[in-house]
Amino acid sequence: MPLRHATLPTxxxxxxxxxxxxGLTGIYFPGHWHPPSAxxxxxxxxxxxxxxxxxxxxxxxxxxxxxxxVFDLPTAAAGDAFEEAVxxxxxxxxxxxxxxxxxxxxxxxxRNLARRVGYAVGHNPLSILVPCHRVVGASGSxxxxxxxLERKQLLxxxxxxxxxxxxxxx
Numbered sequence: 001m002p003l004r005h006a007t008l009p010t011x012x013x014x015x016x017x018x019x020x021x022x023g024l025t026g027i028y029f030p031g032h033w034h035p036p037s038a039x040x041x042x043x044x045x046x047x048x049x050x051x052x053x054x055x056x057x058x059x060x061x062x063x064x065x066x067x068x069x070v071f072d073l074p075t076a077a078a079g080d081a082f083e084e085a086v087x088x089x090x091x092x093x094x095x096x097x098x099x100x101x102x103x104x105x106x107x108x109x110x111r112n113l114a115r116r117v118g119y120a121v122g123h124n125p126l127s128i129l130v131p132c133h134r135v136v137g138a139s140g141s142x143x144x145x146x147x148x149l150e151r152k153q154l155l156x157x158x159x160x161x162x163x164x165x166x167x168x169x170x
Contacts, residue, residue: 003042006053011064012151015127018042019052023074026125027056029147034123060128066158069095077125086120093134096159100138122146128155 003025005018018026018041028035047053055073062068079087089104101121105113124132127147133155137143145152 003040004045004050005041005043006045006047006050008047008053008057008060010057010060012147012154015060016041017047017053017056019050020076022076024052024056024126024129025076025078027127027129028125029127029151031148032127033146036125063128064158069159071129073129075126075129077130079120079123079125082116083120083123086117087124087126087130090121090124090130090132090135093131096161098134098136098140098156098161100136102138104135118144134159134161
């Protein structure tokens, strides 16, 4: 199948979803900080006519309703070697857990890579599926989210992440 995109309605807003023959290559919120260029999303299709987009919609609805904690969809996002390493670590963050940019940098072997990690996290093209919302600031603060901090907080609250629970105590 050729590169294609559709609009997928969700409770978080209408998502721009992109896929190629190998799987999903992008999921973008309205007002996304780093949206794809128009020439990189392929043909416009109806989400209801594409099995992959329909399954994504089903799994996202289950996740947003609190009935799903893991996604089972083919993905094919492409980045450089560093981005791919960071995105692989994001996939390992369990549902309801958080980590920091610095912790990810340490796992990569150098705490000084935290800003570069932040850049890679911010450019993750598969929002929610590759859970970049689970990365917080060193103090546990909600920092940077390409889909907006309100959505990040909502996703973390949905998952019952400890950082959000602690934040509500004050």
